[in-house]
Amino acid sequence: MTSVDILSGTHRAVRIVTETGRTIAEVAEDLGINETILASWVSRARRAGTAPAGGSDELERLRREVAQLKRENKELVMERDVLKRCMVLWMK
Template sequence: MGRGDKKRQFDPGFRAGAVWIVKETGKPVAQVARDLGISRYTLQNWVKNDRGQAQGGELGESERQELARLRAERAAWERERAELEMERDVLKRSVVLWVKDSMSQ
């Protein structure tokens, strides 16, 4: 065998976490597998099994469209949240500078 004679075993928590990362981040399976140090084929099987268990089969066309719409909406919210966080950080720094300036006078 390639990497030894023993087959690696992964606990259910690790498997669920790896599948969650793929589903929630939208990152490619190969990238997540590489980051976790596992085979992309192993992770692909876990994701495929999870989809089969969660949905009882393939998604219909309307479900795929709804999923795509929800993912796009979530991405827009994430961009908006990031922008608001940057604005908040700028305001915090401005207040700190204003306080320092007023105390030095």
């Protein structure tokens, strides 16, 4: 493994933490790396200005959008189910 590969992996791990909102512990466990080391990488990236310093506006906007889409989907599923029941009754 070259130093370029290691740096690429480090940047990838930091991006997962900063862009997905997942915790350092979750990402470290998934990637099989030490949690303290990952926390150090994230901290360094934030100090260097190469990673967002906390929940970004874009991430929050996407979370709100996902919540809205889930609500809409739930409503559409209920409407579909009602229409299915109506069709069954109409066919009788």
